[in-house]
Amino acid sequence: MKRRDFLKTAFLSGAIASAGWDPFRAFTNQGRRDTSQKILILGFDGVDPHLLETFIRQGKLPAFAKLWQEGDFKPLGTSIPPQSPVAWSNFITGTDPGGHAIFDFIHRDPQQYLPTFSASKTEEAKRTLNLGNLVLPLSGGEVTLLRQGKAFWQYLEEYDIPATVFKIPSNYPPAPSKQRTISGMGTPDILGTYGIFNFYTTTAAEVQKDIGGGRIHNVYIIGNQIEAKLPGPINSFKKDRPETFVNFKVHIDPVHPVVKISLPGEEFILQEGEWSGWKRVEFPLIPTQSVSGICMFYLKQVRPDFKLYVSPVNIDPANPALPITTPSSYSKELAEKFGPFFTKGLPADTSALDSDILDEKEFLTQDDFILAERNAMFDYELDRFESGVLFYYVSSTDQRQHMFWRLIDKNHPSYEPKLAKEFGSAIEKIYTEVDKILAKALAKIDKNTTLIVMSDHGFCPFRYSFNLNTWLKESGYLSLINEWKQGQEDLFLNVDWHRTKAYAVGLNGLYLNLKGREAEGIVTEREKEALMREIAHKLESYIDPTTGKRPILRAYVTKDVYHGPYTHKAPEIIIGYNHGFRVSWTSPLGGIPKKIVEPNTEKWSGDHCMDPSVIPGILMTNRPIKHSSPHLYDLTASILKTYGIPIPPTMRGKPIF
Amino acid sequence: MGKAKVKLDKDLVERIKKYAEISGYSSPEEFITHCLEKEIAKLEESDSEEEIKKKLKGLGYIS
């Protein structure tokens, strides 16, 4: 470069910087087609048609009422089983699980009889170089989306139709696309888990508790100061794979309930009962390499016992350690605009509420943060929505119904009148919040915009839990190694596979112990069909002696109900639980307690992992729905039809308009 | 492959020698290696089980 050119460039760079130019932004908006027809889809997870109608009739949801009056409202057929990852995959691909291979939150490895994540698979670098205790990757590790089938925005892309898909579940890591997408449910925290919070306390009794989804740390106050560690991901650069962590200090005022938390590079002050907002933490791996995460601190109590909650560490959208958006600059763009934001799939910390680490009020405060972020980002996306498709997703509707159903259902084993008085309106409030989002959408759309408001499933009480593996054992399909050990082990550790014909993994799945497929399978191909039918029949006929009810409404033999190339990978049977019943807490991970049916005394009290007929979702649109009983996959076909894209034969859905 | 020496109690070594011969191992070293590998495999397995539980337990639907 000549000197003059160099000077010119230097000046130009300065000018660009002063104008706020961002080199990434220039590439995110491709020159794509302007469409006359637009589709705005609001995906409100778990909104229930009965509740919705009740609130509308009570005049609490003016925007929904308006849309119903001007358009149409029908229950929306959900997936078998009606779990969010399965249901949203039906919508994404326009197929049923036979076409997208997501059958449950949890699948299993037939060789080890161990549960696995159904959504994605993470593999570390295959080729590495060992230098002493260092392991240097020579090839990149890989995260794979396990959902199969083509997403509707990928079809749109082929026809040059722009789409923004915001936090749709079952899309982590995001399917390759030039469209703007950010992953939602299924996106792990920085540890690669569904989310693990940390709780620091001086109360010894709390440290003894074994809780799912959280770690409790015993801390000591020495000279009004606490030293603690925030655990991070495993350091795969080291041979012994140690856990990484960030050290932090807490300085406590000797009198006032106020503390200063010192993280490397940042300090902040919290009073008792305050949240910190997002804080960035860097977990060091080796010199030059670290992993960036974001988390929130909540000072629950200073005295007499010290209690500090730290949210699961989310992937930092400004510097994502794992792929969460397409194009990769999209998360950075949002982070620049809004600062750090929740990236973990299901952001609300239901585990912390369930294990009494956060109380109802604290949980709702956290959920309000989530909602405020979603609202701000919705305004941003809605504002620039000029063409093609915008899909926007809200998770709080689902999470609040899970946690607060016990306070609207007097027959629930966890009903508490006092709490009901204070927090019984939490579910209604979230319905009114999404009504406000809908109102904004109604104000924005023009006559060329199709508005679709949808949910993936509805909700109902979860009063009794059904130990499916215990039922299998009692019915002679599953045998134990040590009878006396029943109820003490999970992950099938006490199962005698040589005498076991069937086992249940996940929330609705039941597998046969097939010879040739399972490591120690005993059921032959010849026996399979009859055995499936026999178990399904027995399950449907089972009556719980204590309640006098049938816990299971339908047991679906998957090959009868699934279509598509992945049907053979499905569990043999999917259980459709009756209203009020769900699989137990321990059965999904291979636990076999002694009783078949137990009351559910947890705070997690509403659910949808029942029979699809019990909990349909909602479909409300500004156009008449021609289909008499629309299903999730019909919406996918309708999107393609709107743009004149031929509906592929692999797609199960039919257009609803 | 490098080798490392490990100190064991004399009585234990005698017992190892005795049982290695009874069980048909070609040498006490082979017997020790086999035992240790079996134990380590167990630990590694339980490690991965712990890892699985940790990964899945944040999912609110299970405990």
Add this chain to the structure above:
Amino acid sequence: MWAFNQAITWLFKIIFFPWEKLHPWWGMIYISLLTGLFMLWVFRLTSNQAGIKEVKQQIKAHLLEIRLFKDNMALTLKAQGRILLCNLKYISYSFKPMLVMILPLLLILIQLNFRFAYQPLAPGERTIVKVKVKPGFDLLQMPISLTSSPGIMVETPPLRIEEGGEIDWRIRAVQEGHHLLKIKINNDQEVEKEIFVAARGARKLSTLSPLRPPSNFIPSLLYPLEKPIPSDLPLQDIEVIYPSGNFHFLGLSLHWLIVYFLLAIAFGFGLKRIVGVEI
């Protein structure tokens, strides 16, 4: 000392006056250009220009010697030795201008730090105010309070950290503008600290003083923007933590010192022929 600090600060206010309404990049380019020219000027005045020219020519000659007689080991080694000597000579010639430049550069850097290292607080943003108390005072017994003009909200009671003699408060910026924090000690003594709030949108060049220093020489030289705390007060210094003001260029976040030196050196080299300086 305070009068000297005030004079220097005024001088820099005048220097930066034309760029005050613009993004700090403009001020940075401008001051780097001025620094480059200043360095060239000092070099021309104080260095042995003829000597530098000669020694550079000698180095060139020895380099040529090495290339021409590359087969003659003895000659090559001798030439390399001579190059080394010439280099030492060259460094010794630059020593004087370096010495002359070091003090003014230090003063420049101190002033630039308050213009480029920090960003003002944005409305709604929270930060910490730290007061360091002189050794020997009992923090718990000391009546101390923090108040502010309406643009700033004090959100917490004092947090006393005995180790290090520190008292912290959390404040929240409410309104844009220059505000004053007031620290009251022992009910009768009061000391103030400046604080500046501006919207984050279009960043402008602004002068920020993160610390009000004690009246000792070095701290008041390093923090010249605010009058040192009177020595009869039990306080050592008062600090407001401002967000960092790194420069962003092609996706990189760069410390202002790196940007400044790179630009100043680039300008220096770029302009040396025009100014007619041998370096």
